[in-house]
Amino acid sequence: MSSDAARESLEIERKYEVDVAAQLPTPEQFLAVGFVADPAATFGLRARYFDTTDEELARAGVALRVREGGADAGWHIKVRQPGGVRELQWPLSEELPDPLRAELRALVGDAADRVEPRATMATERTVVVLRDAAGAARIEIADDRVVAADLAAGVRRAWREWEAELLPGAAEAELDAVDPALRGAGAVPSASPAKIARATGRLVGLARARGADAAQLAALEALDAADQAAARRLDA
Numbered sequence: 001m002s003s004d005a006a007r008e009s010l011e012i013e014r015k016y017e018v019d020v021a022a023q024l025p026t027p028e029q030f031l032a033v034g035f036v037a038d039p040a041a042t043f044g045l046r047a048r049y050f051d052t053t054d055e056e057l058a059r060a061g062v063a064l065r066v067r068e069g070g071a072d073a074g075w076h077i078k079v080r081q082p083g084g085v086r087e088l089q090w091p092l093s094e095e096l097p098d099p100l101r102a103e104l105r106a107l108v109g110d111a112a113d114r115v116e117p118r119a120t121m122a123t124e125r126t127v128v129v130l131r132d133a134a135g136a137a138r139i140e141i142a143d144d145r146v147v148a149a150d151l152a153a154g155v156r157r158a159w160r161e162w163e164a165e166l167l168p169g170a171a172e173a174e175l176d177a178v179d180p181a182l183r184g185a186g187a188v189p190s191a192s193p194a195k196i197a198r199a200t201g202r203l204v205g206l207a208r209a210r211g212a213d214a215a216q217l218a219a220l221e222a223l224d225a226a227d228q229a230a231a232r233r234l235d236a
Contacts, residue, residue, distance in 0.1 A: 006089060009086075009087050011086075013175075014189065016162040017189075017191075022186045024126070037131075044069050044125070046068045048117045049119045062079050063077070064076070064104065065196070075089065076088065077100065078194075118152060118200060123144050124145040138170040141182075142163040145158075146161070146195065149199075152200070156228070156231035191207070203220045
């Protein structure tokens with residue numbers, strides 16, 4: 001079987017940091033920026049993320065996970081590229097699907113045969129779909145409360161974030177349109193490129209590799225410390 005069995009999509013989204021006490025914008029606040037909000041739906045997600053012991057997938061800009069719960073339960077490969085994130089999905093199964101391993105081998109070579117679980121995440125997700133005046137779905141707002149475990153380091157982290165993701169047929173300008181409503185509710189753009197990087201404490205290292213300045217590195221170190229402190233409070 002070839003990787004053609006996968007369902008493919010291009011993910012274009014923006015991530016935001018939010019306080020644990022923040023409230024999503026109201027339907028009236030979304031309407032003020034041009035969107036009609038569906039009623040919110042809340043559900044649980046559980047995921048395992050995979051990499052090699054020396055993080056060969058991360059260095060290649062590739063993420064591999066298996067997720068249970070929600071509309072997209074299954075195995076996923078995500079590849080960061082200009083313009084968004086290419087995502088391939090296979091149905092949920094006990095073992096890593098052969099077509100997925102073939103696709104992974106095409107991306108990272110023999111590292112595909114050395115992947116192992118590197119982190120787990122439990123997420124409480126609240127989703128609000130935003131529609132245009134004609135009723136077409138344009139943006140999905142996800143309010144995520146995440147508890148993650150770095151399996152290699154034995155470190156737990158917890159955080160809350162909002163994601164605004166374009167739905168099929170929507171234009172990136174619509175993310176610009178909804179941005180004021182999210183910021184008005186207390187959200188600020190996130191420095192985290194991906195949940196797996198945050199879960200495994202790689203935000204500072206990735207930023208340093210990109211040439212981030214001292215202030216940016218200090219902010220990311222503070223973010224990681226806050227995530228670890230939040231997890232300790234949950235465990236207390």
